[in-house]
Amino acid sequence: GTITNDTNAFNGLTLFSPNNSTETYLINNCGEVVNQWTSTYTPAASVYLLNNGNLLRTGKIYNSEITFGGVGGKIELFDWENNLLWDYNYSTDLVSQHHDIYPLPNGNILILAVTTIPIFDAIEEGRDATNISEGKLFNEQILELQPIGTNQANIVWEWNIKDHLIQDFDATKNNYGSVANNPQRLDINFLNNNNPVANWLHINSMQYNENLDQIILSSRKLSEVYIIDHSTSTAEAASSQGGIYGKGGDFLYRWGNPVAYDHETSTYATLDSQHFPHWIPNGLTDAGKIMIFNNGNSSAISSLAIINPETTGQGIYAYDELNGFSPSAIEWTYEADTPTDFFSAILSSGQRLPNGNTLICDGDSGYFFEIDSNKNTVWEYVNPDTSTGVLNQGDSPALNFVFRAHKFPLDYPAFNGRDLTPRVPIEGNPDLSNCTVLSTTEYVVTPVEIKLYPNPVVNDLFLGLRKRYS
Numbered sequence: 001g002t003i004t005n006d007t008n009a010f011n012g013l014t015l016f017s018p019n020n021s022t023e024t025y026l027i028n029n030c031g032e033v034v035n036q037w038t039s040t041y042t043p044a045a046s047v048y049l050l051n052n053g054n055l056l057r058t059g060k061i062y063n064s065e066i067t068f069g070g071v072g073g074k075i076e077l078f079d080w081e082n083n084l085l086w087d088y089n090y091s092t093d094l095v096s097q098h099h100d101i102y103p104l105p106n107g108n109i110l111i112l113a114v115t116t117i118p119i120f121d122a123i124e125e126g127r128d129a130t131n132i133s134e135g136k137l138f139n140e141q142i143l144e145l146q147p148i149g150t151n152q153a154n155i156v157w158e159w160n161i162k163d164h165l166i167q168d169f170d171a172t173k174n175n176y177g178s179v180a181n182n183p184q185r186l187d188i189n190f191l192n193n194n195n196p197v198a199n200w201l202h203i204n205s206m207q208y209n210e211n212l213d214q215i216i217l218s219s220r221k222l223s224e225v226y227i228i229d230h231s232t233s234t235a236e237a238a239s240s241q242g243g244i245y246g247k248g249g250d251f252l253y254r255w256g257n258p259v260a261y262d263h264e265t266s267t268y269a270t271l272d273s274q275h276f277p278h279w280i281p282n283g284l285t286d287a288g289k290i291m292i293f294n295n296g297n298s299s300a301i302s303s304l305a306i307i308n309p310e311t312t313g314q315g316i317y318a319y320d321e322l323n324g325f326s327p328s329a330i331e332w333t334y335e336a337d338t339p340t341d342f343f344s345a346i347l348s349s350g351q352r353l354p355n356g357n358t359l360i361c362d363g364d365s366g367y368f369f370e371i372d373s374n375k376n377t378v379w380e381y382v383n384p385d386t387s388t389g390v391l392n393q394g395d396s397p398a399l400n401f402v403f404r405a406h407k408f409p410l411d412y413p414a415f416n417g418r419d420l421t422p423r424v425p426i427e428g429n430p431d432l433s434n435c436t437v438l439s440t441t442e443y444v445v446t447p448v449e450i451k452l453y454p455n456p457v458v459n460d461l462f463l464g465l466r467k468r469y470s
C-alpha cells in the first residue's frame, strides 16, 4: 500500500496490473481502489486505460514453443464495468504476441510479436550457424489490428525486423554488406555478449508518437532503442523506400549501443538493458524528448534518463559518421542518493506528470515512487498483490513484480461521469493515516472516519463517512 503521500504528490489515479495477478487496479494516492478489472489471464506485460474508460490489456497464454519472460498471446478489451468487449489471440507454435501493445488514435491496435525463423532461413539471412540454439531464431514483428466484432481483427499493417538485416559474415548471402555503413539495418550476428538464444533481441516495449507517426522499440538484449516509420504501406515497411521519411521500414534512428553497428570508437553515452523508451507527451515538461528506464544490469544501478536526439528536420535524426546517432550525452537523469539503492534488473517504467513530477516503477520490487522536480520523493507505494496472494500492509513483499505504472490526471476523459468513490485498499490491514485528515471519534458512538478527498484538492473536495478500521 501507500507508504508516503506528501502534499506535493501529483493528485491522480494510478493504473497497474501485477505480473502474477489476473487483476488490474486503478488506485488513488491513498492506495484505495477506485476501479478494478478481473481477467482470467495474467498480463503478458502491458495494460492501457483508454480515454473512453475501456481497459485494453495483454494476457498470457501458455505456449510450449515460445517461452521467454513477457510472452503473452492474448489481447482483451474490457469496458469500465469489467465486461469483456473483444478479445484476440495471436499465439501458435510459430508466433506469439509479447510484452507490449499500443492503442492508436484511430482505434486500431499495434501488437508486438515474435514469429519463428527456422534455422535454414536464419542461415540464409547470414546468421552464423554456430550462433543458433533452440533450432530457430525469433523475428520481431509489429502488426496493426483493426478490431472486428467480439473476437476478430483485420491486419491492416505489418513490419518485420527480418526485412531489415545486414551482416558481414557470409558473402554468399543477399544481405551481405558493411555493418558500419548501414546503421539503418540490424546486424543479425551481433549478440552483445549474450548467449545465442532464439530470443536474441528481447524487444520489451513499443510506443508511438502521433505527431511524427513513428514507433519506438527497445531491445533489452542489445541495449538499444530503435525508431521506425509507421506511415509506410506494408510493402514499403518490408523495404527501404517509402513513407514520410523515405526509408521504408529501415531504422530512422537507433541509440544506446553504438557497438551494435560497428561504431566501437563512439564516445556517446550508452544504455544497459533498458525499458519503456517513450516520447514525453505534448504539454508536459520536456515534451517531445525520450524518457527511458535504464535498468543498468551490468552495474546493478538503475536510473531514469531523458535524451533529446538532434534533428535536421521534423522526425529526421542527425547522424555522425564517427559517433553514430546523437545525442552524445543523457540530458536529465535520476539515480538514488545511494545509487545501489535503486535497481530493477527487469521490467520498469518512468512517466513525466502534468505538475512536473515523475512517477517511477521499480518493476522487480513492485515499488512505485514519485519524485518532484527537485528529485525529492513525494509518493511511495508497494504493490501488495503477489504470486502468493494479497499481503497485509507492512509485510515484506516477494514476487510482487509490476511491468509499468501509469498515473492519470483526474480530468482524464475516462473518468468523466464515473463513480470514483474510493473503495478499500488492496492490502489487508491498510494504514490510511496519510489520507485521513479529520477524525470524529470523540463525538460519535460508532467510530467513523471523515475522509476528505482527493488529497491534495485541486477542484472538487469530497467528504466521505465510513466506519473506522479496527
Ligand SMILES: O=[N+]([O-])c1ccc(OS(=O)(=O)O)cc1
Residues within 6 Å of the ligand: 019, 044, 045, 069, 070, 071, 099, 202, 204, 220, 275, 345, 346, 347, 401
Ligand atoms: O517475469 N516476467 O513476467 C517477465 C520477466 C521479464 C520480462 O522481460 S523484460 O524485458 O520486460 O524485463 C517480462 C516479463
